[in-house]
Amino acid sequence: MSDTTTTRPSSAVTHAVRLGVRRGGIEMMHSLTNRADQIWIVVMNGIFVGVLVLQRNSDLAGTGFSLAVATLPGLIGMNVVMGGWMGTAQMLAVEREDGTLLRAKSTPHGMLAYLVARVTLAVLNTALGLVIFLVAGLFLLPGLTDVPLSGWLMLLAVFLLGMLATMPWGAVVGASVKSAGAGFGLTFLPMIALIAISGIFYPITGMPDWLHPVAQAFPVYWLGAGMRDALLPDAAAAAELGGQFHTLTTFGVLGAYAALGLLVAPRVLRAMARKESGSAVESRKAKAMQGWG
Amino acid sequence: MPVPHDSSPSGPSPVIAVNDLRMSYGDHVVLDGVSFTARPGEVLALLGPNGAGKSTTIEILEGFRHRSDGDVTVLGVDPADADETWRARLGIVQQSWRDHGRWRVRQLLTHLGAYYAPFSTPSRPRPMDVDELLATVGLTEHADQKAGALSGGQRRRLDVAIGIVGRPDLLFLDEPTTGFDPQARRDFHDVVHRLADLEGTTILLTTHDLDEAEKLADRILILAGGRIVADGSAAELSREVEGRTEVRWSRDGEYYVHAAADATRFVRELFEQHGDAIGDLEVRRRTLEDSYMTLVQRFESDPSTEARTLEAVR
Structure with a gap:
């Protein structure tokens, strides 16, 4: 009983981070081999690719480009918000309810590994969407092969910064909601509304002027704009607000969301983790059962 | 490895020492001066009517809940400011867990066991061998099944396996045999005896099954109205x-x-x-x-x- 472990704390931490990455990978495999997930991935992405097909011959606000050329980067940006914000919030809400989080808390360095796994899975999921859209784009939109290296680098930068800007806020929502159902409602509906006003499927210039600042207050718009900036030729900027790409503002807004999120999320997550206990999971389960009954 | 049972009057230092533990939420007093100790290798059953404060007591000992007042030491440390090395010495089996439904039984045990590897010591190698563990809890033939597809009793056995995969010094079992058929219950009792006798694991369990408490526990604590109203063997x-x-x-x-x-x-x-x-x-x-x-x-x-x-x- 008097054993004292001689483990250096730092090595246990590195070990847990490695386990978290492995965990995220395993969860990704579970998702890819799960029938319901497969259907969701095929149907959702099928719809979006279908939109690209339909828009192929429409004109982008008199620029001479096809509307699909602007929608593809918009989709890639939207996909980041879905994976980073909505995905993280829902996963956290569900896993608080089913006890996964309590399990993590009961395991040495389990919480750290859990968070690493959440980030890993969100990035993998979002990257999967990115690849699907890019492959579809290569077939549907010949212009994509002309994107210079700098464009691809910017896409990567906006992708990573976008994940940083959205995941912490997803975690805040997931940690705050009372049930998994609320987690879905609180993220999915605002998502749809923001996508509708942020010029993802149709140039924002077609929206009423008063909606522009509303859209610009949220990362959805800036992720779409950033991806268009990365992938579209300069001439396509005519369809943007003010007729130009706002590269600096894009990075500024996303960076601000990321910085603030990384400041707030750890506190909210710590408070949530402190409160997690067997009876908390029990009472949530009881409420969920009532909801079904 | 068996832990020598020290029978000298002073004895080894207790695994759990609770003194005048108090817990209240606003005006509502849940625990009103609870005191007890658990010695190494001892199996303790905590009984009491619903709402007597059993779960609250266990959650305080697990470090999941902050107490209002009193002294609590678990494995020599106050759970309120314990670290992950302390956490690695605990095993926890909660009442009902539905987590990790997509994971296969062996995959989950292997993964969760890996967290304990940095805390392995020569006398307590961590984690346990997964195949042995599967045999111990009788899940060998379900090793490749998904956790979400297990029956209630099988799921419970998986929870017990997860609770002990880190070869804990102290194990908390919250109503462990709910939903067990008689055979599963007997098998589980064997597991508990083996853990206590061969591994020297100290076990604190709650149950509503008094027969089970009598069979498993060296000592029984009855908690009623926020106090320990009885503390002794079934005969006592x-x-x-x-x-x-x-x-x-x-x-x-x-x-x-x-x-x-x-x-x-x-x-x-x-x-x-x-x-x-x-x-x-x-x-x-x-x-x-x-x-x-x-x-x-x-x-x-x-x-x-x-x-x-x-x-x-x-």
Whole structure:
């Protein structure tokens, strides 16, 4: 009983981070081999690719480009918000309810590994969407092969910064909601509304002027704009607000969301983790059962 | 590796030491001065009516809940400021877990076991061998099944396996055999005995099954109204309630029942008086259930009485 472990704390931490990455990978495999997930991935992405097909011959606000050329980067940006914000919030809400989080808390360095796994899975999921859209784009939109290296680098930068800007806020929502159902409602509906006003499927210039600042207050718009900036030729900027790409503002807004999120999320997550206990999971389960009954 | 049971009066330092533990939410007092200890390798059963504060007590010991007042030491550390090395020495089996439904049994045990590897010591290698563990809890043939597809009893066995995969020094079991069939229950009792005897694991379990408590526990704690109203072995508990043992017999075709304070003496006198006329003799010692009901009812009828623990009896 008097054993004292001689483990250096730092090595246990590195070990847990490695386990978290492995965990995220395993969860990704579970998702890819799960029938319901497969259907969701095929149907959702099928719809979006279908939109690209339909828009192929429409004109982008008199620029001479096809509307699909602007929608593809918009989709890639939207996909980041879905994976980073909505995905993280829902996963956290569900896993608080089913006890996964309590399990993590009961395991040495389990919480750290859990968070690493959440980030890993969100990035993998979002990257999967990115690849699907890019492959579809290569077939549907010949212009994509002309994107210079700098464009691809910017896409990567906006992708990573976008994940940083959205995941912490997803975690805040997931940690705050009372049930998994609320987690879905609180993220999915605002998502749809923001996508509708942020010029993802149709140039924002077609929206009423008063909606522009509303859209610009949220990362959805800036992720779409950033991806268009990365992938579209300069001439396509005519369809943007003010007729130009706002590269600096894009990075500024996303960076601000990321910085603030990384400041707030750890506190909210710590408070949530402190409160997690067997009876908390029990009472949530009881409420969920009532909801079904 | 067996832990030598130190029987010297001072004994080894306790695994759990709770002194005057208090917990209240606003005006609502849940724990009102709970005190008890657990020695290494001891199996303790915590009994009590619903709402008596069992879960709250366990959650405080697990480090999941902050107490209002009192001293608590678990494995030599205050759970309120314990670290991950301390956490690695605990095993926890909660009441109902539905997590990791997509994971396969072996995959999950292997993954969760890996967290304990940095905390392995020569005398307590961590984690346990997964194949051995699967055999121990009887899940070998379900090793490749998804956790979400297991039956209630199988799922519970998986939870127990996860609870002990890190070869804990101290194991918390919250109503571990709910939903077990008799065979599974017996197998589980074997697992508990093996852990306590061979691994020296200290075990604190809650249960509503008094028969189970009697079979498994070295010592039984009864929690009622936020206090420990009894603390002792099942035998000590029945003595504590000034046990009247039920004696039944027949004489000349008539049947009699008597509640005797000293059954042995009563029966001796019975035979001295009536000799061969006595038939159908039956002496039924109080069960733990009888003691439990008496103790809880005694407390509920007059909660103001100072709780009498069995320390004096021992």
